[in-house]
Amino acid sequence: MxxxxxxxxxxxxxxxxxxxxxxxxxxxxxxxxxxxxxxxxxxxxxxxxxxxxxxxxxxxxxxxxxxxxxxAAPPTGDPRLHLEPRQHRGGGVIVPLTRYPARVQAFKHILGPREPRLVSHPGYAWLYVLAGALRLLVGDDDLTLSPGETAEFDATTPHWFGPLKGSPVEILHLFGPHGGQAVPRLEHRVI
Known part of the structure; x- marks a missing residue:
C-alpha cells in the first residue's frame, strides 16, 4: 500500500x-x-x-x-465540492457555502437543542427552513417556521433561532453585513 x-x-x-x-x-x-x-x-x-x-x-x-x-477524497480544485462543516459556537454544525466576508454570505446550519439567547449585531439575515421546525425570536415576535418557509429581518433587532422542541432543524442562512440586503429581480406568484 x-x-x-x-x-x-x-x-x-x-x-x-x-x-x-x-x-x-x-x-x-x-x-x-x-x-x-x-x-x-x-x-x-x-x-x-x-x-x-x-x-x-x-x-x-x-x-x-x-x-x-x-x-477525504483528494481535492479537485473547486472549493464548492469540498465544504468544511464546523462546530458553531452557539451549538450545532455550520457549513459555509460562500467565502465573501464583505458581501452577502451563505451558510447551511444544522441546529440541535439550545437555550434561547437574544443577540443583535449589524447586518441583515434571511432564513430558509430545509427540514424540521425552526423557532425564531425577533424582537417581540415568537414564530415557528416549517420546511419551505422563509424569514428575513434586520439583525440589529434582538433575535435568536433554533429548533422547536429539541428536534434538530436544518436551514439555509444568508447574512449581509453592514445592512446589505438582497435585491429581488423578479417576483413570481403562483395563481
Missing amino acids: DGETAEILAGIGPRLRSIREARRRSLSDVAEASGLSLSVLSRVETGHRHPGLDVLIPLAREYRIALDAII
Missing part, C-alpha cells in the same frame, strides 16, 4: 469520530440507527479496523453525508 492510501485510511476513524461528536451522538446510538455493531464502530473510530463499504455506506446514510466526506 502506498503512503497516500495509508494516510487516507488512517484518517477515516478520527474523521468518523469527529462527525459523530459534532452531531452529539453516542456510539451506541449510531450503532443502533445504522445497524452496525458497537464493537465495529469503536474499532473503526480508534483505527483498529479499516472499514469497507459495508460499514461506510450505512454511516454515510446515517450522517447524511457523501462517502468522499468520510474518506
Whole structure:
C-alpha cells in the first residue's frame, strides 16, 4: 500500500469520530440507527479496523453525508465540492457555502437543542427552513417556521433561532453585513 492510501485510511476513524461528536451522538446510538455493531464502530473510530463499504455506506446514510466526506477524497480544485462543516459556537454544525466576508454570505446550519439567547449585531439575515421546525425570536415576535418557509429581518433587532422542541432543524442562512440586503429581480406568484 502506498503512503497516500495509508494516510487516507488512517484518517477515516478520527474523521468518523469527529462527525459523530459534532452531531452529539453516542456510539451506541449510531450503532443502533445504522445497524452496525458497537464493537465495529469503536474499532473503526480508534483505527483498529479499516472499514469497507459495508460499514461506510450505512454511516454515510446515517450522517447524511457523501462517502468522499468520510474518506477525504483528494481535492479537485473547486472549493464548492469540498465544504468544511464546523462546530458553531452557539451549538450545532455550520457549513459555509460562500467565502465573501464583505458581501452577502451563505451558510447551511444544522441546529440541535439550545437555550434561547437574544443577540443583535449589524447586518441583515434571511432564513430558509430545509427540514424540521425552526423557532425564531425577533424582537417581540415568537414564530415557528416549517420546511419551505422563509424569514428575513434586520439583525440589529434582538433575535435568536433554533429548533422547536429539541428536534434538530436544518436551514439555509444568508447574512449581509453592514445592512446589505438582497435585491429581488423578479417576483413570481403562483395563481
